[in-house]
Amino acid sequence: MSNRRIRVRFAPSPTGPLHMGGVRTALFNYLFARKHGGDFILRIEDTDQTRYVPKAEEYIIESLKWCGLIPDEGPGFGGEYGPYRQSERKERYAGYARQLIDSGWAYYSFDTPEDLDHLRAAAEEKGVTFSYDQHTRLSLCNSLSLSPEEVERRINSGQPYAIRFRMPESLDVTEEDLVRGSVTFNTRELDDKVLFKSDGMPTYHLANVVDDHLMEITHVIRGEEWLPSLPLHVLLYRAFGWEASRPRFSHLPLILKPQGKGKLSKRDGDKMGFPVFPLLWKDPESGENYRGYREDGYFPEAFLNMLAMLGWNPGTEQELFTLNEMVEQFSLERVVKSGSRFDPEKAKWFNRQYLQKKSAQELARLVVPVLYSKNIDTTLAKVVEVAGEIKERCDFPADFWEQGHFFFKAPETWDEKAVAKRWKPETPAELLAIAALLETIGTWQAPLIKEEFSTFMNEKGWNFGNIMNTLRICLVGGTLGPDLFRILEILGKTETVARIRTAAEKINI
């Protein structure tokens, strides 16, 4: 195994949008492949026609592209082991299923879905769960319970059948999981899973194992929810005689709800106001919209960094990693076993760190389209200046407008509470006097404006703090914003004076 080229795959089923946990699985596969100079493969596992959701595949691919996790092989990405969509590999699986029948590892089952529903309902009435397994199989309708002639007759007459795995009796299956360590399952409690369905399609289990073999996958890195399938998969490799070349397994811990209990679900995002999906998802059936990290203004680098820290412990205090740094430092041994609690505030914190790393120019380029969409007529130079001033007040590019709209648009209304607190009968006259003073200032730079203003205030004996707050209301419309004299400087003399005069005239108490 050691001299084989490392090949890993991300194998989502297009049954809906990719959950952020799925993106983390893709990321860990990507990091592992890059770290070992291997291949990162995307395989679409679309054998379950009943759960197929149109646009889900497109969504998965767009999400990977947005994150920069570009597969080396996959649908639309090329590669020598294709096709990479299981529905296009359909004809390959039947032969493998038959091989298992011939070797005694599988059998035909003729029970109809109605028969099985009936058995399930009857068991439920007795308070037990029906299981198609070594304890029940001989009382059911299959090639183990029927005579060979009867089996042949049914097959020849075209009766639909499924092919089931014949789970061995009481066998310990032990596997060294690269994240979880040694895990052992006893087959006594495991059911006889369907491998091949009556509709001519394989199930996930058969297709997944056959394709991992054919695609020469060396490591399966997937979510913990697949751990119960591990003994079946290990036995399938044994049944096919592929043990020597089979992949090693790693099961990643769950991402837990912010409260710490239970798996993070798409409903949690709605309830608590954070995205659970990488991109906006419009549910084609319900028409519901689920918010996405991209549309919420997250940077893909911040999103990936945040995801990596949900389950990977680099062993140091470092929290901020570029993708390349993650590649260098990543190892499966450092993936934690227990679930990781998702913290929406921490997600914002990551985005904030990445936004603060951007220069004013970069931030300006991100927000210019927003300004244009609001019909704001401005120059890039001014946006850069404002970006430099308010960057540290922003976690997302969208915060730019909230924090800096007044640089581009004069207030039309003024915060009533702030006005009620600050406005005195003498305020309009004081403001007009200040406007007159500002008009006389020659060099319009914050420190010089501040100096002249302070001298004037001292002469008048007016309350400095109070007047500053009042001025802010005139210029900004409320109480927010950075240093007041920087606001004056950026607005320019004409605009500043005009805003003060308008407020003095229009605000009545």
Ligand code: GLU
């Ligand atoms: N198709 C499975 C999924 O949707 C893949 C599980 C695996 O990686 O084996 O997650």
